[in-house]
Amino acid sequence: DAEITQSPRHKITETGRQVTLACHQTWNHNNMFWYRQDLGHGLRLIHYSYGVQDTNKGEVSDGYSVSRSNTEDLPLTLESAASSQTSVYFCASSESLDWEQFFGPGTRLTVL
Amino acid sequence: RKEVEQDPGPFNVPEGATVAFNCTYSNSASQSFFWYRQDCRKEPKLLMSVYSSGNEDGRFTAQLNRASQYISLLIRDSKLSDSATYLCVVNSGYSTLTFGKGTMLLVSP
Numbered sequence: 001d002a003e004i005t006q007s008p009r010h011k012i013t014e015t016g017r018q019v020t021l022a023c024h025q026t027w028n029h030n031n032m033f034w035y036r037q038d039l040g041h042g043l044r045l046i047h048y049s050y051g052v053q054d055t056n057k058g059e060v061s062d063g064y065s066v067s068r069s070n071t072e073d074l075p076l077t078l079e080s081a082a083s084s085q086t087s088v089y090f091c092a093s094s095e096s097l098d099w100e101q102f103f104g105p106g107t108r109l110t111v112l
Numbered sequence: 113r114k115e116v117e118q119d120p121g122p123f124n125v126p127e128g129a130t131v132a133f134n135c136t137y138s139n140s141a142s143q144s145f146f147w148y149r150q151d152c153r154k155e156p157k158l159l160m161s162v163y164s165s166g167n168e169d170g171r172f173t174a175q176l177n178r179a180s181q182y183i184s185l186l187i188r189d190s191k192l193s194d195s196a197t198y199l200c201v202v203n204s205g206y207s208t209l210t211f212g213k214g215t216m217l218l219v220s221p
Binding site: 033035040041042043045048058090097099100101103104105106 | 209212
């Protein structure tokens with residue numbers, strides 16, 4: 001069955017370190033998204049991609065970057081982790097831009 | 113005005129009760145509307161899409177009022193397993209989805 005996976009599921013890191021969160025989908029969807037979810041804010045869009053070599057900034061993109069070298073993967077990189085980036089990160093993909101998004105299980109990141 | 117607003121709750125209801133959630137959105141150009149369900153510490157999952165004519169899926173009924181920019185979700189005969197956070201989701205008009213902060217539902221025996 002097609003699915004979307006994230007790794008690691010839990011990560012603890014230190015301030016200033018570079019961290020990369022992986023997202024892999026086997027739906028063959030062109031559209032992929034990264035969100036963070038914090039208490040009081042709900043899901044906020046970080047970056048998204050409409051296809052290979054395409055990336056776009058979302059609502060809260062500062063301090064994050066993505067790259068899309070193939071259809072299946074959209075890794076999210078925190079260039080220099082900050083405590084404010086402690087959050088739960090969800091990756092999602094969709095077949096159509098305004099249709100259902102399928103979410104990965106999430107990565108819980110703690111920056112100390 | 114926030115793009116998508118929901119009553120955060122929590123809504124505490126007994127099993128068998130009927131409960132309704134409301135959501136308002138600010139972008140009049142929005143075209144697609146959804147309700148997602150999120151269980152504690154899990155990923156959001158699509159519950160149902162919301163169509164202009166209103167739609168029903170078992171115990172769940174969703175309605176859209178474009179004139180008032182308002183979406184609703186009605187749950188009849190609540191079950192313990194309905195306890196979750198319900199997210200109102202709107203296509204922002206810029207080809208991405210905007211999520212409300214969610215309404216928490218707690219169904220008790």
